[in-house]
Amino acid sequence: MQxxxxxxxxNLVKHxxxxxxxxxxxxxxxxxLDDVNFEIIEGETLSLVGESGCGKSTTGxxxxxxxxxxxxxxxxxxxxxxxxxDKAMRPLRRDLxxxxxxxYSTLNPRMTIGEAVGEPILFxxxxxxxxxxDRINRLLTDVGLPPxxxxxxxxxxxGGQRQRVAIARALACEPKFIVCxxxxxxxxxxxxxxxxxxxxDLQEKYxxxxxxxxxxxxxxxxxxxxxxxxxxxxxxxxxxxEQLFANPLHPYTQALLSAVPxxxxxxxxxxxxxxxxxxxxxPLNPPTGCRFHTRxxxxxxxxxxxxxxxxxxxxxxxxxxxxxxxxxxx
Amino acid sequence: MATIPMTPAELDExxxxxxxxxxxxxVRNKLAIFGLFVIIVLAFAAAFGPYLTPYDFxxxxxxxxxxxxxxxxLFGTDDLGxxxxxxxxxxxxxxxxxxxxVTAIAVTIGVALGAMAGFFGGWLDRIIMWLTxxxxxxxxxxxxxxxxxxxxxxxxxxxxxxxxxxxxxxxxETIWVDFILVFGSMALISWPPYARLVRAQVxxxxxxxYITAARALGLTTRIILMRYVVPNAVGxxxxxxxxxxxxxxxxxxxxxFLGVGVNPPTPSWGNMISDxxxxxxxxxxxxxxxxxxxxxxxxxxxxxxxGLNDAxxxxxxx
Ligand SMILES: Nc1ncnc2c1ncn2[C@@H]1O[C@H](COP(=O)(O)OP(=O)(O)O)[C@@H](O)[C@H]1O
Ligand code: SF4
Ligand SMILES: [Mg+2]
Numbered sequence: 220m221q222x223x224x225x226x227x228x229x230n231l232v233k234h235x236x237x238x239x240x241x242x243x244x245x246x247x248x249x250x251x252l253d254d255v256n257f258e259i260i261e262g263e264t265l266s267l268v269g270e271s272g273c274g275k276s277t278t279g280x281x282x283x284x285x286x287x288x289x290x291x292x293x294x295x296x297x298x299x300x301x302x303x304x305d306k307a308m309r310p311l312r313r314d315l316x317x318x319x320x321x322x323y324s325t326l327n328p329r330m331t332i333g334e335a336v337g338e339p340i341l342f343x344x345x346x347x348x349x350x351x352x353d354r355i356n357r358l359l360t361d362v363g364l365p366p367x368x369x370x371x372x373x374x375x376x377x378g379g380q381r382q383r384v385a386i387a388r389a390l391a392c393e394p395k396f397i398v399c400x401x402x403x404x405x406x407x408x409x410x411x412x413x414x415x416x417x418x419x420d421l422q423e424k425y426x427x428x429x430x431x432x433x434x435x436x437x438x439x440x441x442x443x444x445x446x447x448x449x450x451x452x453x454x455x456x457x458x459x460x461e462q463l464f465a466n467p468l469h470p471y472t473q474a475l476l477s478a479v480p481x482x483x484x485x486x487x488x489x490x491x492x493x494x495x496x497x498x499x500x501x502p503l504n505p506p507t508g509c510r511f512h513t514r515x516x517x518x519x520x521x522x523x524x525x526x527x528x529x530x531x532x533x534x535x536x537x538x539x540x541x542x543x544x545x546x547x548x549x
Numbered sequence: 550m551a552t553i554p555m556t557p558a559e560l561d562e563x564x565x566x567x568x569x570x571x572x573x574x575x576v577r578n579k580l581a582i583f584g585l586f587v588i589i590v591l592a593f594a595a596a597f598g599p600y601l602t603p604y605d606f607x608x609x610x611x612x613x614x615x616x617x618x619x620x621x622x623l624f625g626t627d628d629l630g631x632x633x634x635x636x637x638x639x640x641x642x643x644x645x646x647x648x649x650x651v652t653a654i655a656v657t658i659g660v661a662l663g664a665m666a667g668f669f670g671g672w673l674d675r676i677i678m679w680l681t682x683x684x685x686x687x688x689x690x691x692x693x694x695x696x697x698x699x700x701x702x703x704x705x706x707x708x709x710x711x712x713x714x715x716x717x718x719x720x721x722e723t724i725w726v727d728f729i730l731v732f733g734s735m736a737l738i739s740w741p742p743y744a745r746l747v748r749a750q751v752x753x754x755x756x757x758x759y760i761t762a763a764r765a766l767g768l769t770t771r772i773i774l775m776r777y778v779v780p781n782a783v784g785x786x787x788x789x790x791x792x793x794x795x796x797x798x799x800x801x802x803x804x805x806f807l808g809v810g811v812n813p814p815t816p817s818w819g820n821m822i823s824d825x826x827x828x829x830x831x832x833x834x835x836x837x838x839x840x841x842x843x844x845x846x847x848x849x850x851x852x853x854x855x856g857l858n859d860a861x862x863x864x865x866x867x
Contacts, residue, residue, distance in 0.1 A: 242675060285764060305770075320760045327759045329780040337764045385762070392766065484792030 224258040225428050226282065231291035231301070233274075234283045237503075250502045251277040253452045254291070256308055256529055257537075260397070264422065264429040266439035268475065269327045269449035270499055275432045278449070279387055279398040282310050282430070283315050311345050316389035320401035322381035326373040326380045332359070332384050333369030339391045358387040361424075363417060379410035383417065390421065404434065413512045414441055440464065445535075448472045451510040452502055454529065458536040468538045470515050471495075509541065571784075574860035581856020585847030591842075595645040598638035633838050636816040640839060643817045644846065647731060648797035654736035655855045656790060659743025666744065667751030681741035689738045689800075690807070691838070696734040697809045701726065725813050735800055739793065746789055750782040757781075784861035791857055795850025802843050 228286050233252035239245040252274045259265050267275045268273045280286040281301070282293050288301040300311060313535055318323045333355050346354050346487055356366040362383040373381055382402060389397055399418065405413040410442045417443060421427060433439050439446055440460070447457040448471060456469040474493045481487040500506050512522040519541065527539040560625065575581050666677040704726050712720035721724070754777070763773045798818075805811050805819025818839040825836030 238671070242672075280761075283765060284763060309767040309769075311763060315765075317762070317765045319762060321758055325758045325762055327763070327777050327781070330776070338768070342766065342768060342772075388762070388766070 221409060222260045222262060225261040225295070226259040227260075227292070227294040228255060228257050228278075229292040231278070231293065231296065232289045233277050233286055234289045235282050247503050250452050250505050252281060252503075254529075257447060257454065257457055259428060259430060260444075261395075261428055262422075262426055263444040264431050264442055266431045266433060266436075266443040266446045267270060267449060268433050268436055268439060268446065269455075271434055272499065272502070273449045274452040274502075275434075275449055277399050277452075279317065279430060279432055283317055283398060285317075313339075313345075313392040314395045315398075316392055316394040316396065317380070317398040317400060318385050318389050318402040321405055322378040322385065323373075323405075325385045326381055326388075326527060328373055330372075331369065332364075332371050332373070332376070335373075335384060336369070336387045336391050339388065345391070345393065354391075359384075361390060361421065362387040363413075376533070378406055379414065382406060382414055386414075386417065386455055387423070390425070393425075396430070398430045398432065400432045401434065402431075403438070411438070435479070436464075436475050440479070448475065451499060451505055453510055454537070454539065455511065456536075456538045456540075458538075461534045466536075467542050468472050468532060468536070468543045469511075470517055470542075473510050483496070509539070555745075562782060571860040575856050578856040578859060580713050580852045581860070584849040584854075584856065586851030587845055588853060591641055591846055591849065592645060594638050595642040595832045597760050599635075599642060602632070602635035602638055608725065633821075633834065637818070637838050637842050640816040640818045640821060641846075643811055643815060644798045644801055647728075647735070647761075647801040647811070648794045650732050651739060651797045652731065652790060652793050654792070655739035656786075658736070658740040659745075660747050660786070663744035663749075664751055665749030667748040667755070674748070677744065681744050684738065690803075691806055692738055693734045693809050694807075696737075697730055701730055704730065719778075721754070727815070731811055735797060735804070739797065739800075743786070743789065743793070746785060748783070750785060754778050775816040784857075787861060788854055788858045791850055792854035795847050795854070798843065798846050798850070811843065851852065 231252060232254060234409050235249040235251055237249055239247050255278060257265075267278060269275055277286060281288050284300055285294070291301065292299045293301040294313065297313070300308065303311070304492065326332075330338070331354075336355050336358050337351050340349070340351060340354055352369075353417050355369050359368055364380060364387070368376070368380070368384075368475070385402075402418075403414050406414060406479065415438075418429065418431075422429060431439060431443065436446070443460045445457065445459050446463045448455045448463075448469065450471050456463065456467070456472045458466075458468075463472065464476065467476050474495050477491060477493040481490055493516075495514050496516075500510070500513055506523070507538055508524045508527050509515070509522040509527050510516070511520040521541050525540045525541070529537060529539045530543075531537050532543060532545055575585075654731070662677045662680075690844040708720045708726055711717065760777055763777050768776075800818065801811070802819030802822065805817040806823045808820075808823070809866060810821065811817040821839035822836060825832075825839060
């Protein structure tokens with residue numbers, strides 16, 4: 220993938236301090252995101268996959284400064300926005316948008332669709348009040364909803380329709396970048412395809428950049444330019460879609476891939492499902508060394524002791540695993 | 550706040566339409582309107598009735614004791630020849646005053662503690678929730694009886710002493726002792742549900758994706774509070790206040806009935822029912838009149854509460 224990076228994520232860390240025990244007497248730290256490095260290229264769809272709880276949403280939220288980063292940088296337009304306060308973030312919020320997973324709770328039940336979509340337009344002064352109805356109509360049409368929906372309340376809409384409204388609301392800001400945080404996971408399969416197509420159309424029309432978060436690889440196969448695989452708060456592998464699906468290097472990626480059904484029935488018959496042993500360890504107390512070593516089929520002694528380096532194996536193909544041979548030095 | 554381009558007028562516009570919307574849903578609901586009508590009539594009676602009634606609630610007509618309903622005495626008279634209609638109306642005032650004051654105290658305490666618990670969390674939350682648990686686990690009646698039994702005499706004695714010392718007529722009115730004890734003990738048992746409701750509201754709204762979405766849009770905290778948190782939190786509270794007023798009237802009657810509420814001769818539906826119950830076989834109107842009005846009030850508040858619930862929570866249809 221060629222092109223300019225829109226966002227650079229450098230050594231990003233997000234820890235949550237939580238209190239445990241019946242009386243909250245014990246403090247603990249959730250290692251939701253540790254030392255993550257990647258770039259998001261302008262105009263691309265970068266997918267992030269991994270099991271539930273591995274820190275995908277945290278990545279998206281921290282990039283958008285909806286969670287304050289524990290450490291590390293998010294470089295946007297030459298500035299580290301991870302340290303910005305609410306006020307400094309406000310003008311940038313227009314550029315950096317998000318669509319959430321649950322269509323039922325992503326809209327304020329007390330606001331009509333028109334109000335929800337119009338609010339950011341008025342707030343960021345993107346048009347005059349007189350032009351507003353027209354704008355709202357255009358945005359609703361853009362996301363495939365009839366303009367008469369403007370007067371309706373969210374509870375009168377289906378899940379898919381609400382997700383379209385959420386997309387329209389994000390689009391209303393005229394953003395450059397949208398985090399799609401499992402934006403289709405909660406929808407029926409038939410509707411998932413519609414929303415994916417809508418997202419792709421909008422990307423083409425408005426030159427959008429996506430960070431597309433999903434919990435399995437099947438969904439992202441057709442829409443991603445690049446794919447990142449996360450495990451327990453760290454990136455395991457990141458590569459172009461072709462590289463990742465044809466030549467997965469990390470044992471965790473290989474395991475995830477083996478669970479993806481093949482479109483070709485001949486291949487599907489011979490597909491070997493590799494089932495991982497054990498459960499995902501707790502992010503409260505993540506394993507030392509490689510976080511995957513408690514479940515990795517090829518783990519060695521070094522894996523429990525040393526954190527594997529985030530290395531480039533071939534151009535654009537990054538991996539964090541001791542057992543992957545080779546490596547390029549940039 | 551130079552960063553808010555929207556004028557307050559623009560901000561308020563959708564909010565009023567939201568309430569108007571709820572109002573339209575409410576007036577379409579026949580039961581709710583019936584409830585509202587009953588409450589308005591009773592409230593009118595409570596406010597102005599005592600000035601309009603033909604008789605004073607205390608004036609006795611010993612020649613016309615236990616009279617059956619007639620044009621002169623719509624609900625008849627009681628064993629002292631007092632006009633039951635006038636007493637029921639005065640009892641309405643008692644019921645409303647008690648319900649409104651008790652609910653106001655309970656809601657104030659409940660909202661303050663519940664919002665703090667939900668907003669700050671941590672040990673404050675745990676202490677407040679522990680308090681609600683403890684309060685709710687003590688049987689209401691027991692608490693009220695204990696409070697009355699242990700405080701009434703000392704409080705009355707203190708009032709007496711104050712009167713002797715100051716000759717201020719305020720301290721002669723033993724009715725204040727009643728009211729303070731009734732208000733206090735009823736508010737004490739009534740606040741925990743409000744606290745729990747508000748806490749749950751604050752907690753759940755705070756973590757809703759639409760709040761995060763609003764932050765992601767760059768909206769200011771003030772707008773998020775005004776347009777996202779308050780409108781979503783206030784509906785359930787209004788509903789529960791409406792239901793709570795009805796409950797408070799029933800409680801007041803129940804306590805008066807059991808002799809731990811408002812004391813005679815102040816008319817209260819509860820002590821009228823209690824008196825009526827002793828003679829109902831001979832003079833059924835003495836029981837029927839206050840009981841019917843209490844029933845009407847309860848039904849009115851419950852219908853209105855249900856109607857408000859439907860009107861304010863359009864999601865209820867989901
Ligand atoms: N606000 C929070 N407070 C404490 N822990 C959190 C919070 N948000 C997320 N976590 C924890 O961080 C980890 C990563 O969560 P998340 O990013 O939501 O995962 P994913 O989106 O991949 O399912 C999980 O263990 C989750 O429980
Ligand atoms: S570093 Fe070791 S444990 Fe981790 S994935 Fe590679 S082989 Fe497995
Ligand atoms: Mg998530």
